[in-house]
Amino acid sequence: MKTVVTTAYRPTSQIFEQAGRVSADLSLNQIPRNKRSIERLHMDEIADLLICLKERLEFYPLGKNEPFFFHPNSAAFRTKRPLGQDPLIEVSGLQPGDSFLDCTLGLASDSIVASQRVGEQGKVFGCESHPVLAYVVGQGLQQYGGMPHLEEAMKRIQVISSDAVSFLEKLETNSIDVIYMDPMFTEEITEASNFTPLRGPADQGQLTDQWMAEAERVARKSIVLKAHFRSADFERYGFTRRVRPNTKFHYGVISCHTTNKQ
């Protein structure tokens, strides 16, 4: 689906310039808003809409009236508790100074938690295969002002607008401490998140043999999968499940051995 860039309902010259930058960055057409509603714009353009507002970017996939925009989501409360007790940190063994590759960035909540954990000495990369989503989240991570204790951690995340497998293929063997995958659930669950508008446009791809083989080559410490508790991928790919009672998703972990890798 094509995406077009436009402005707020009553744009200032600053917003107009910003829309120009966004459309150039993403090589997308910029169209005049002409005080049209979202519904009208969808009907006229038959396209997803990326709207530039003063405070943030909003993405309206065709047919959706609820926007997707960046906010720290669950990272806001997860980083207020001791990080060592966060299920992702605990399961992965992620330590300060480590490197972390999030293969499925989404809203970046997990990456923010990981970035807070690894600190200034660590590194966090986040791959997102949907280019507009990668851009909205990348800009949000740099600009979000509502959560001072997370600002540095958000800014340190390096967003990679790419499919995770293509990115993994470029990395050296044993070069990342923890590799994390959280593909879209194949069954819908109710989550407190504005991710719902992206159910259609987000990459629905699931783990593949090639993805796993690359992750096993590149990971130094562990590979972590988050998936619906009914997912067969835990067993299919040899993850040890950490069952979390009363939750719809589980984490699975593979601890890596760095010897015998080419």
Ligand SMILES: C[S@@+](CC[C@H](N)C(=O)[O-])C[C@H]1O[C@@H](n2cnc3c(N)ncnc32)[C@H](O)[C@@H]1O
């Ligand atoms: C369930 S969401 C991840 C949520 C994320 N863990 C968070 O904390 O917000 C999955 C995201 O990964 C993206 N995705 C799925 N497969 C991918 C792949 N092979 N490479 C890169 N991104 C992928 C989807 O477009 C979607 O945005």
